[in-house]
Amino acid sequence: MNQLLAVIIDGILYSSWLFVIGVGLTLIYGVMRILNVAHGSLYALGAYAGSSLAGYWISHGYPPLGSYAALLVAAILVGLVASPIIERGLLRLVYGKDEVVLVLVTYSVFLILEDLIKLMWGVDPIFVPEPYGLLGSFSVGDLSYPIYSLALVLVSVLAGIGLTYILNYTRQGKILVAVIHDRETAATLGVNVRLVYFLTFTAGAMLAALGGSLTAPTISVQPGIGVEVIVLAFAVVVIGGLGSLGGAALGALIVGMVRSAAVHYVPQVELFSIYVVMALVLIIRPKGLFAVPEARRI
Amino acid sequence: MKRDTTLLIYLPLLVLLLAAGPLLPKWAGFLVNVSLCFGTVVLGMLILMRTGLVSFGQGLYYCLGAYAAGTLDHFFKLSDVPLMILCGTLLSGLVAFGLGFLLARYRDIFFAMLSMAFSMILNGLLVKTSELGSTDGFNVSVHSFAGIALAEQSVRYVTYSTTVTLTVLVGVGVHLYLRSHLGRMAEAVRDNELRLEYMGTSVKRLIHINYVLAAALAGMGGAMMAVTVGHIDPEMAYWTTSGEFVFIAILSGTGSTLAPFLGSTVFETVRSFAYEYSPNTWQMTLGITMLLVILFLPGGLWSMFNRQSGTA
């Protein structure tokens, strides 16, 4: 019984992490039809910026609780800097090209950012653990967990609810949905599609960076962390159905639970359990769990 | 009817590469050899891309082909060049025949993602298998060609000329296939599937055939790579390897069956010199190269030749 409880808690904690790293990807795909490989680099940028800023904050003896604000600010900064350069500077030039070409464009951005990060931060891992331990821990049975992990759950729930609210209950969100459904018609009706794309990409980039900056205090930020995150985020988002928020949440929950169960019961299969789940889901539901049905065009 | 210039290029190319083999500096010969192996995999992707499909999991077949060749040497001591390549090609084709029933139903990004998932599962299985060296993989050595024992000095040229000959053969084969009735229907699938169905063609079957062909070519490329490089590891099935194939495919363009070989040679050359001259920024160099090609040569490198000659 105790083990089952541990599986569920570990699963939820991991799922919320997966949701935070996946939600920006699904947002950008949903609106712009771009499977953004550079999402992993934005995550890494967020992690580096977050740990640098938080590290600076702490090493200067400011109140430690402020380091959480530093993490948040870092994510916003990354979004504000990266988005104009990537979206306005590059993606704008290739809209309308084949989906695969767009993947390749973002793959190139990923390659460039990987080296850029290395040039800016070097290859030594950055280790700023203070914000992680600050909140203390809580116990379930004989297992104790850091409260910071709970905070991550809170952030992912807030992000999910917030985005759902914006999309469904605000004017801007409805415009966004209009653009998703038919870009041309929306443009004809006077929607500034350019702006919608820019804001979406910025939001997606910030979410990616937020995932990174919130993860930073729990790990040692090292080169290559982006690569690992990309495939995980892909798996989560594809399982749920590309472009669906609820899908991303469900995908994260499934992947998180499966992985947690694998680690507890059959650690031998942990390595590829996620891809088995991904393949199975796609076999049963070819377009993911929450796929939006599309009309076939003759 | 335009004259088919492509076929006229292949024969001189074969003679030229075979003759150049012993004369080229060893590193350049090796670079050509490796590029041709990559090119063969990408040639398979070209068939798929003509059908409107892009696989993010060709690493699956590339890796299977390489491991088929490798296990022949490692466990059965059958290190015979043609046999190894044949087995690699067949195994990949066979697995693709099975998976094809499933994948032929998928399109677009879902086709890409499902093929990636399969490739990552193979990667995971191989990493778990310490008998096959886990992530370290194992070495593949070559001792004979069609039963004839090879002297140590001749191995390099034998693998080189085998690769050259086979790539030219499959290049011509794929070229003829794409010009055949069946091959031309691939493009019809890309343009409008439904219309093709109305005309009584089974799109699923067509995709299945092309999928198996692409996989067999990937397996062949993998097996040739195994005998060329002499080492294989599970990284061959990791998603970044498949990503590289897509990268080369887009870089090359789908204009001609010669394009993949041009693209892979350019890719290998850029990468190799970037390693040498900017060891800290070689990834950036590749990324920028790709962006420049996408922005200024949207049809891939091959479009440079198309504009001049006007043939497709």
Add this chain to the structure above:
Amino acid sequence: MVKRSLKVTIASAAVALSSLAGTSAQAADVKPIRIGFVTFLSGPAAGPFGVPARIAAEAVVEAINTGKAPAPYNSKGFGGAPIELAIIDEAGGATKQVSEFRNLIERQKVDFVIGYIGSGDCLAIAPVAEELRKLTVFFDCGTPRVFEEGSYKYVFRTRSHATMDAVAAAKYLQERTPGAKTLAGINQNYAYGQDSWNDFSAAMKTLHPEMTTTTSQMPKFGAGQYGAEISTLLQTNSDIIHSSLWGGDLEAFMLQANPRGLFKKGQLVLVAGEPYLHRLGSNIPDGTLIGARGPNGAYAPDVPINRWLKDLYKTRTGLLPNYPAYSATMALLGLKAAYEKAKVAKLGSTIPMGDNKGVKEEMEKAYAQGPSTEDVIAAFEHLTFDSPAGKVRMALGKGHQAVTGTAYGVTKLVNGVVTLTDIKYYAADQVQPPEGASSMDWIKAGMKPQK
């Protein structure tokens, strides 16, 4: 009689060499020796391994070129010829590395190659080095498979293979935790992690036949999130927890595991824990068993050549060198020792006997030529040389694989600084299989010291 005269010739040649080294190295333009140096410059292995190795290599080369290394390495360059390094990135996997190795030799025209941290890269490069007949020194990879599965003429490895890390840790624990009954592991899911766990659990079971394994966790390389693994380890409540995690993954694991009390009961063993140890601070519990993959770093003997390396590294980085820095230094010094031994031998053999005419010219010619690769190989095989981590003997793999002793110690936090105490040293024959034996068979057969 013959033997004695040979000795005399070598001795006189050595004298001639050192006097020539002073003059002709400065006067004549001696062709520099180019060494390809392959190490991780990107990816997760760059920070803890690749870059420290590179920094050490560059610093040591500079010191050697200016003749500032301590004896017996105080002659300039390699026998008077200055050394140049051509550095390339090891990232990208074995296939790419084979291509780059060829390019290094044929385009960059290097005379020797020193390199490779990844075991897969070492396995792939060895036959190619053989094909291209290029003397290649592996400096840091650990897998015993290189010389247990193959036999090479042009390939050397100047550090011990990884078997001793597991064996020495098991022997240390036999004394420290004799009552241990249960064993758990957390290792990265790749070849090194699997080998490390297999060797260690086999060694533990050989020493304690009643030992049981509770769980073997194998998270993905670079996973970063270890929550579920830590819960599992906590629930198994094992006496010993083994891990070969390193670099950023190790830091993340320690950071996540320590606050959850994982190490309150179990004895933690980190076989590759030495790099970055200083950064963990209070995140590493006292009494953790730490390996440095040889008597490197804090375990290195306090001798002049070690103090020299420490100073050299500290002036460049402000830090003390970690074990990959020692490995890189050992490879360079080993090659230098072999090269100069070969040069002396060659000079000895070219001194004309009996006729004094042309002696000076002959010697200068021999000096300018330098030894051939074959000469260096002959000198390198079964060589014993001095290093900052003590004596290195090229004893296994027909004289191509180094053996050294090793050391383990446990951590103790003193004024916020992680220090190592209770250090125990193990002689090479106690922790490494003899020539010809497979590591795993030797472990299972009881780890009998070799002769």
